[in-house]
């Protein structure tokens with residue numbers, strides 16, 4: 001596998017300074033290829049409507065998000081390669097930023113034309129579950145006119161925001177509690193992976209994250 005030390009350094013520095021990192025061409029090209037090839041052979045039935053909320057509050061709410069997802073378990077070669085890469089990043093960020101990231105969960109997402117995910121936060125303040133969000137994009141030749149950007153709100157008043165195009169190889173990483181964001185509707189199919197690093201908040205009889 002190629003050496004991603006410099007990329008991980010850049011990500012760590014951006015997280016330290018701003019709380020987010022946007023990196024075009026960040027995924028190793030052979031990993032991007034493998035994930036795209038895997039998406040092509042995946043059947044539509046492997047995807048199911050995405051929900052919102054955690055555990056017993058989880059529910060499909062198509063007025064909030066209309067994409068379909070498939071959790072990545074590592075059973076496929078491409079899925080395993082992705083999890084391996086996310087693990088290298090986890091270890092490096094823990095070493096550099098002392099974040100204590102403990103586990104990682106991620107899913108493929110498919111937004112059909114017109115699909116969206118309204119403004120949301122990936123974690124709830126004070127509930128130290130999802131600490132860091134990692135999104136990787138898998139779409140070739142994305143054009144401005146295709147829409148489908150990730151809109152990341154940068155300040156409390158949500159006046160300032162960034163638009164990120166879901167171009168293959170681009171990776172967006174941000175502190176889950178700090179940056180509300182939304183997925184704008186696209187004019188073409190939009191494929192991505194969304195993932196979250198969590199800290200271990202297990203205590204007493206409650207195991208969290210759930211096994």
Ligand SMILES: O=C(O)CCC(=O)C(=O)O
Nearest residue numbers: 117122135150183192194
């Ligand atoms: O696909 C994206 O750009 C972000 C998706 C997202 O925000 C999520 O799944 O929580």
Ligand SMILES: [Fe+2]
Nearest residue numbers: 120121122181
């Ligand atoms: Fe999100």
